[in-house]
Amino acid sequence: MSVVKSLEFRMVNFDFFAGVKFCAELKELLKESDFVVLCVPLTAQTSNLISSKEFSYMKPTATLINVGRGGTVNHNDLTAALQNGVIKAAALDVTEPAILPRDHPLLNMPNVILSPHIATYTASARAKLNFTALEQLKAGISGKELLYPVN
Numbered sequence: 001m002s003v004v005k006s007l008e009f010r011m012v013n014f015d016f017f018a019g020v021k022f023c024a025e026l027k028e029l030l031k032e033s034d035f036v037v038l039c040v041p042l043t044a045q046t047s048n049l050i051s052s053k054e055f056s057y058m059k060p061t062a063t064l065i066n067v068g069r070g071g072t073v074n075h076n077d078l079t080a081a082l083q084n085g086v087i088k089a090a091a092l093d094v095t096e097p098a099i100l101p102r103d104h105p106l107l108n109m110p111n112v113i114l115s116p117h118i119a120t121y122t123a124s125a126r127a128k129l130n131f132t133a134l135e136q137l138k139a140g141i142s143g144k145e146l147l148y149p150v151n
Contacts, residue, residue: 030057035065042069050074055081063089067117070096079105082112093117 023029030036036058040046050064051074058064064087066073075096081087089111098117106112120129132147139146 026054027057030054030062031059033062034059035063038064038066038068038072040068040072042071046072048072048074050078052077052080055086058087060085060088062087063091065091065093067093070094070098075104075106079109082106082109089113091115093119 023032036050038050040049046069049072055077058081064073064078070092073092073096078090082090083105090106091113092106093115094117095106095114100107100114106114120126136147138144
């Protein structure tokens with residue numbers, strides 16, 4: 001645990017007895033967080049969830065990590081926030097558009113890490129995905145309860 005110890009992490013709103021609590025206001029969460037991790041789908045409510053206003057609440061030492069959907073972050077505002085030191089860094093598994101133009105500033109910034117959003121492309125993940133899809137199909141055809149129903 002020397003890495004965690006040396007980075008001196010502190011979690012906002014954490015109670016060892018009750019677990020993690022939800023923060024009532026996004027603004028307060030952004031003000032206190034060292035790392036903001038987005039794991040949300042893209043909906044009308046989450047489109048541009050993080051833009052210049054939200055970046056202004058964040059610490060200049062904060063890192064934004066997005067593993068949800070690219071459209072939840074305004075990338076023009078993110079670029080400006082990173083260039084102007086409003087936040088320290090970003091790690092993006094998703095972008096909007098999914099493939100950034102070759103001349104997009106985020107591609108060449110030293111404080112940005114980009115990954116291709118392909119976590120399911122390992123052999124074991126694909127095998128489990130295929131197995132689960134077949135099990136779902138068999139359950140549906142035989143009239144059994146679906147393992148992962150979608151409404």
